[in-house]
Amino acid sequence: MKLYIGGKWSSTWTMRGWLACKLSGLDFDTETIFLSREDSREKLEAVSPTGRIPVLLHDGQRITDTWAIAEYLWELAPDSDLWPRDRRARTAARMIAGEMHGHFFELRYSLQMNLVKRWPIANGIPSNVKLLDKPGVRDQVARVQKIWRTTRADWGAGGPYLFGERFCFADAMYAPMASRFRTYSVETDPVSAAYIEACLDHPYVLEWIRGAEEQARELGWDAVAAWP
Numbered sequence: 293m294k295l296y297i298g299g300k301w302s303s304t305w306t307m308r309g310w311l312a313c314k315l316s317g318l319d320f321d322t323e324t325i326f327l328s329r330e331d332s333r334e335k336l337e338a339v340s341p342t343g344r345i346p347v348l349l350h351d352g353q354r355i356t357d358t359w360a361i362a363e364y365l366w367e368l369a370p371d372s373d374l375w376p377r378d379r380r381a382r383t384a385a386r387m388i389a390g391e392m393h394g395h396f397f398e399l400r401y402s403l404q405m406n407l408v409k410r411w412p413i414a415n416g417i418p419s420n421v422k423l424l425d426k427p428g429v430r431d432q433v434a435r436v437q438k439i440w441r442t443t444r445a446d447w448g449a450g451g452p453y454l455f456g457e458r459f460c461f462a463d464a465m466y467a468p469m470a471s472r473f474r475t476y477s478v479e480t481d482p483v484s485a486a487y488i489e490a491c492l493d494h495p496y497v498l499e500w501i502r503g504a505e506e507q508a509r510e511l512g513w514d515a516v517a518a519w520p
């Protein structure tokens with residue numbers, strides 16, 4: 293099984309796909325396609341029917357779309373931690389994962405993930421206000437926190453993750469969002485702050501972040517940290 297991923301500091305969807313593979317407990321290799329190189333488009337089109345990654349290559353099939361990859365893996369490994377074991381919890385997890393998959397465009401676009409960047413950065417940019425004040429962003433920041441608060445209250449007993457003790461694919465979907473809140477110093481309520489901490493401290497998430505830092509050291513930390 294092979295997963296095509298992007299640069300770890302910025303590729304949110306491939307981070308989610310990689311977390312899904314880790315959660316499945318199945319063996320997999322990765323191959324990296326950096327996304328902003330001259331030959332990126334050509335490489336993407338060679339491996340992906342949609343020209344987007346992640347793509348999971350398994351059993352002669354190329355599976356695109358993070359959500360489809362997670363469901364495919366869950367069919368192969370239904371006893372894994374990909375989804376909560378309880379059906380009602382699993383439904384709630386799919387609902388919020390679905391909301392992440394299909395919404396929050398303004399927030400995602402305005403506060404791009406960069407796992408090695410810390411805001412405020414130098415160069416005279418005074419605060420994160422100009423990003424948060426872009427149309428739609430503050431409402432979406434509030435909505436994400438509401439999702440975290442209500443899910444933690446309804447399903448989170450017994451552990452620090454959205455559905456309690458086990459980090460699942462819903463957490464994987466929100467991990468890049470949690471990282472944005474940290475990177476851009478977004479003010480949060482205490483429940484969301486604790487969740488962000490727990491999510492970004494999960495061993496799989498930390499493994500991905502360490503990989504991003506390693507890539508940044510190889511490619512030039514300052515250049516990577518300055519993106520986008």
Ligand SMILES: N[C@@H](CCC(=O)N[C@@H](CS)C(=O)NCC(=O)O)C(=O)O
Pocket residue numbers: 298302303304305306327336343344345346356357358359
């Ligand atoms: N809805 C897709 C989104 C995939 C996506 O947009 N991936 C980005 C990388 S994070 C990509 O391949 N971008 C290629 C490009 O922009 O040229 C999914 O869930 O996998």
